[in-house]
Amino acid sequence: MARMRCAEALVRALELEGVRHVVGHPGHGNTNILDAIYDSSQISFKLTRHEQAAAHIADGYARISGDIGVCCASVGPGPANMVMGLASAAAASSPVVAIFGGVISRWVGRGQLQETSPFHGLPDQSFVQVLQPVVKKVWQVQHPDLIPEVVRKACGLARAGNPCPVAIEIPWDLQAAFHDFDEIPDPKQFGYAGRVRADAAAIGQAAEALQYATHPIIVAGYGAVLSDAGPEIRELAELLGAPVATSYAAKGIVSEDHAQSVGNLGWLGHPSAHEYIREYADVVLAVGFSFSDLSTCWWTEGMPFVEQNRFIQVDIDANQIGRTYPVKVGLLGDAKATLHEIVDELSAKEAPQYREANQELIEKIKSDFCMDIPGEEGGATGMEPLRVVEELRRVLPRDILFSLDTGDHNHYFGAFFPIYSPRRLLYPGGWTPMGFGPTSIIGGKLARPDLPAVCVTGDGGFLMVCQEVITAVEWGLPVVWVVFNNQTLGAIRGGQQGSYGGRVIGTEFCENADYAALAKSLRAEGLTVNRYCEIEEAMSYALACGRPCVIDMRIARDPAPPPIAGMWFEPERDEIPPRPRR
Helix, strand or coil: CEEEEHHHHHHHHHHHCCCCEEEECCCCCCHHHHHHHHCCCCCEEEECCCHHHHHHHHHHHHHHHCCCEEEEECCCHHHHHHHHHHHHHHHCCCCEEEEEEECCHHHCCCCCCCCCCCCCCCCCCCCHHHHHHHCCCEEECCCCCHHHHHHHHHHHHHHCCCCCCEEEEEEHHHHHCEEEECCCCCHHHCCCCCCCCCCHHHHHHHHHHHHCCCCEEEEECHHHHHCCCHHHHHHHHHHHCCCEEECCCCCCCCCCCCCCEEEECCCCCCHHHHHHHHHCCCEEEEECCCCCHHHHCCCCCCCCCCCCCEEEEEECCHHHCCCCCCEEEEEECCHHHHHHHHHHHHHCCCCCCCHHHHHHHHHHHHHHCCCCCCCCCCCCCCECHHHHHHHHHHHCCCCCEEEECCCCCHHHHCCCCCCCCCCCEECCCCCCCCCHHHHHHHHHHHHCCCCCEEEEEEHHHHHHHHHHHHHHHHHCCCEEEEEEECCECHHHHHHHHHHCCCCCCCCECCCCCCHHHHHHHCCCEEEEECCHHHHHHHHHHHHHCCCCEEEEEEECCCCCCCCCCCCCCCCCCCCCCCCCCC
């Protein structure tokens, strides 16, 4: 038994979970926790300039490392600012643990500083209810003895099954209190280390359906990445002669220059992936693939899935199986373990009859697709994004950490910027908050300092979180941000032009910022690129300088659209005739 402050017990429990970094912002409601971290030889506290950024950074760390990311805030406004980042992590199945302070226990309900209840006669409710839609569970710790147990359960639940954020609230006064703690047990004594395998009979049915399929395809979602199922997907694809398509977030689960890869699906999907599914596929093996609106073009027939597709669905979450499309075989279990069993079943059988023919078909579909890349130099009107994407992929190293923000720029990267390894892409996913890309890449670099780290962001998203450039400077993390500067919120402006007869409002910037100068004011490197021929030199310098660097990339405001296979959904409305503004 040892006597210590409750905040020290919290930190000790985090150490036993293998935590190395806690990312956040201080306030009076969490300074006891920070003081306990001060004495830790294992955990470092990483200061951000905003709590939203802390949550995004923890999310990026979790996605790249494959383990929990921890963020910490004060009471009231601190966790309120984290909601955006936690929602983004929840939408992406990312195991983030958020720890924050609570008001003094004995005065709850009196309207303390930063207490949310009661405000102006509103119901007496705790702030934690705001978090409940975006986390698996919120713990409110009321007794010292519960702290080690809550930390163990929170970290375990964040990692378990379909990962998701969790949150822990510890009152300000409880953090400071001394208590006699029993020895904190090793959390490994309480966890389950194995992988959940699907039902053996269902595995046999799936293997048989795949063996006799004429044109099978594997579609991999982010659940396959979480399970580290890339080797099994590749082996199964080669065994069947089947193509592999992915969600945007799962790009790289099988290298996108592999013979079986046909790119990503959905409204930003690659034409080759859509053509194979729409025109040929009879059996679709979906692995950790949620069939979301973005991946199915709002469940539109032929975009890419069609009625003749028969689905075999592997997922760790029973709620996902058959949720949007009927399944021939549903396999509830870990993707890696389940695919391993399917491979074993198929390896014991004769080779699939159509393997060689399928491989030839994949090669034909891929070779038939031809993309026109703009050849003229950028200039006064700005550069074409598609040409910039090609130049960036040409000059960047093969193995990099790469993040994208929400915005028009990522319309060009999904199908046409190949990723070659899993856990290399940070994509804003189903929540799609602006500001995710520039911040999550800091967390990714913290997790993998050995890899170059590059973010491509729009100017709108960058301006929401640009203060975090100095965070990377202070942490000594040489991140590169490429800002697609087109002086507009391009994705929404494009929608206005297409849907409202050219009536554009609220999406054009009247003044243009100098992002290179802004970077220098934040003690980072700053460069400006106006022409395609300048991209290689700028990127080479940014990667070699050993410091955070912002590249202000001047992009055309009205570029050529990308040749993607999908479509965006718009509710039906009467046609709005074009008319001049008043």
